Amino acid sequence: MEYIKQQPKTKRGEETLRKICEAAEQLFAEKGYYATEVADITRRAGISSGTFYIYFPDKLSSFRYLMDELGHELRKEIRAAKEELPSNSMIELEALGMRKFFRFVSEHIGLFAIVWQSQFVDPESFKKYYERFSSGYINEIQEAQKRGEIRPLNPAYLSYCLMGIYNFVALKSLVFDGKEPSDEELEQILSFIRRGLLEKP
Amino acid sequence: MEYIKQQPKTKRGEETLRKICEAAEQLFAEKGYYATEVADITRRAGISSGTFYIYFPDKLSSFRYLMDELGHELRKEIRAAKEELPSNSMIELEALGMRKFFRFVSEHIGLFAIVWQSQFVDPESFKKYYERFSSGYINEIQEAQKRGEIRPLNPAYLSYCLMGIYNFVALKSLVFDGKEPSDEELEQILSFIRRGLLEKP
DNA sequence: ATGAAACATGAATCAATATTCATGTTTGAG
DNA sequence: CTCAAACATGAATATTGATTCATGTTTCAT
Numbered sequence: 009m010e011y012i013k014q015q016p017k018t019k020r021g022e023e024t025l026r027k028i029c030e031a032a033e034q035l036f037a038e039k040g041y042y043a044t045e046v047a048d049i050t051r052r053a054g055i056s057s058g059t060f061y062i063y064f065p066d067k068l069s070s071f072r073y074l075m076d077e078l079g080h081e082l083r084k085e086i087r088a089a090k091e092e093l094p095s096n097s098m099i100e101l102e103a104l105g106m107r108k109f110f111r112f113v114s115e116h117i118g119l120f121a122i123v124w125q126s127q128f129v130d131p132e133s134f135k136k137y138y139e140r141f142s143s144g145y146i147n148e149i150q151e152a153q154k155r156g157e158i159r160p161l162n163p164a165y166l167s168y169c170l171m172g173i174y175n176f177v178a179l180k181s182l183v184f185d186g187k188e189p190s191d192e193e194l195e196q197i198l199s200f201i202r203r204g205l206l207e208k209p
Numbered sequence: 210m211e212y213i214k215q216q217p218k219t220k221r222g223e224e225t226l227r228k229i230c231e232a233a234e235q236l237f238a239e240k241g242y243y244a245t246e247v248a249d250i251t252r253r254a255g256i257s258s259g260t261f262y263i264y265f266p267d268k269l270s271s272f273r274y275l276m277d278e279l280g281h282e283l284r285k286e287i288r289a290a291k292e293e294l295p296s297n298s299m300i301e302l303e304a305l306g307m308r309k310f311f312r313f314v315s316e317h318i319g320l321f322a323i324v325w326q327s328q329f330v331d332p333e334s335f336k337k338y339y340e341r342f343s344s345g346y347i348n349e350i351q352e353a354q355k356r357g358e359i360r361p362l363n364p365a366y367l368s369y370c371l372m373g374i375y376n377f378v379a380l381k382s383l384v385f386d387g388k389e390p391s392d393e394e395l396e397q398i399l400s401f402i403r404r405g406l407l408e409k410p
Numbered sequence: 411a412t413g414a415a416a417c418a419t420g421a422a423t424c425a426a427t428a429t430t431c432a433t434g435t436t437t438g439a440g
Numbered sequence: 441c442t443c444a445a446a447c448a449t450g451a452a453t454a455t456t457g458a459t460t461c462a463t464g465t466t467t468c469a470t
Contacts, residue, residue: 017446018437024447040329042243045427056449061429125329127384128241128322135385142381161397165378165390169401172377176369180343183328184336189366196362200370204405218416219467225417246457257419262459 011073013065025063027053029077032070033118040121041071041129072133075126078119079137082112083144098152099206103198106174113178114188120178142167158205166205173197212274214266226264228254230278233271234319241322242272242330273334276327279320280338283313284345299353300407304399307375314379315389321379343368359406367406374398 016022031052035044046067050057064070086108090101113120126134145167152158177197181189189197217223232253236245247268251258265271287309291302314321327335346368353359378398382390390398 014446020437021447043329046429047427057428058430058450059448062447067428121329124325128244128326138380139385159400161401162394165381165394165398166401168377168381169374169398172373172375172380173370174373176373176376177366179339179373180366180369184340193363193366197366197370199360200362200367200405202405204401204403215416221467222417247459248457258458259420259460260418263417268458 011064011069011076013061013063013069016063024053024055024059027055028060028063028070029074033074033078033116033122036071036074036125037118037121041125068130071122071126071129074118075122075130075133075137078116078122079140082109082116082119083141085112098148098157099202101148102170102201102205106198107194109174110178110182110188110194114182117182120175120183138168138171141171145170156207159207169204170201173201212265212270212277214262214264214270217264225254225256225260228256229261229264229271230275234275234279234317234323237272237275237326238319238322242326269331272323272327272330275319276323276331276334276338279317279323280341283310283317283320284342286313299349299358300403302349303371303402303406307395307399310375311379311383311389311395315383318383321376321384339369339372342372346371357408360408370405371402374402 012025014021016025028049031049032044035048035052038044039048046060047057049070050060060070064073086105089104089108093101093104095101123134123137126137142164146163149158149163149166153160153163177189181187181193213226215222217226229250232250233245236249236253239245240249247261248258250271251261261271265274287306290305290309294302294305296302324335324338327338343365347364350359350364350367354361354364378390382388382394
């Protein structure tokens with residue numbers, strides 16, 4: 009990883025890095041990047057402040073590292089889930105991806121917070137994050153369009169429509185209301201998307 | 210306004226406050242709240258740093274003030290546009306509101322940036338901002354549902370779907386690509402929404 | 411025209427906090 | 441078992457940047 013100073017070489021080191029990341033993820037989510045002091049992170053991790061700098065060259069790097077890690081994990085989980093599905097109907101894949109997304113975000117509310125903030129903490133990473141997601145979508149959408157499954161709308165914009173829906177629904181349910189959307193609610197959102205997307209609903 | 214220390218009482222004062230707000234809006238959008246120093250704002254406004262504190266008790270208040278102002282203006286413009294429309298079909302209103310939204314945001318890219326950041330600068334205002342928008346939508350949606358115009362999906366979630374779409378499409382076009390979406394593109398997005406929403410597309 | 415209120419100045423203050431570093435302890439390969 | 445590399449400590453440093461305030465200038469109602 010490029011944002012990390014030193015890959016731990018012992019069990020103890022690994023454990024310490026893990027504790028730092030866990031604390032940082034929580035704190036960035038709770039208080040935001042700027043309001044979180046390095047001292048907060050090390051306090052919650054149960055280590056001294058200097059130790060932070062053994063692993064990260066500075067505070068910003070830890071933020072970038074987390075963003076990379078979490079985004080990676082999320083994409084991996086979604087990809088894995090989709091590969092298990094025998095069907096390759098875009099809408100079925102999408103339903104699965106959506107469920108995974110909500111599950112992951114509710115378990116890692118830090119990801120959500122971190123990405124949201126990154127537009128100003130580190131604009132480069134922010135753009136990269138969404139464009140990476142978008143380009144995955146674009147492929148799927150184009151394939152499905154070739155098969156005549158979904159309507160011939162601009163794939164790039166469609167991908168942002170989908171991401172927008174998921175992100176804002178997650179905002180409402182997980183952040184504002186503090187609960188996961190029910191299956192019933194997810195089904196309704198999916199139904200909205202299905203009709204919008206499909207050639208013959 | 211509750212975030213302002215002193216309403217200007219002379220022409221000069223008014224002009225100064227205006228310059229401060231303009232500079233702050235630009236800078237919060239360009240560099241973000243935390244990276245913007247009060248000195249940056251006063252420098253761009255062409256005044257001395259102490260003057261800032263004649264109008265605002267502190268930096269955070271200026272942020273809240275802008276967020277309130279801009280959100281208010283945006284809602285007012287959308288409302289005004291919608292009132293001019295004779296039809297009260299939800300979809301036609303929505304098409305108009307969407308166009309207004311993109312126009313406003315492209316002229317006030319600061320609003321977008323400010324709201325996006327507020328989740329961590331001032332979470333209270335953040336939630337208030339979106340819930341205010343949402344509740345306006347909920348009314349419209351419920352009316353349209355009574356008329357049988359749109360499908361009986363959960364109005365609160367639908368409102369967040371719509372806001373998500375607009376926000377993310379604006380993110381892609383205005384922030385990432387630096388250009389307004391074309392009429393053709395807006396039409397496609399609207400078509401996606403129309404099919405998702407309408408009882409009989 | 412005039413003076414009290416409004417407005418403007420910018421150097422000085424002061425608190426907050428990211429980062430360093432000299433010193434000590436622990437780990438694990440050989 | 442041993443010791444070099446890894447890891448940990450936390451007080452001290454250094455910088456940054458919000459806010460204050462004593463002093464001056466401008467406005468405008470009368």
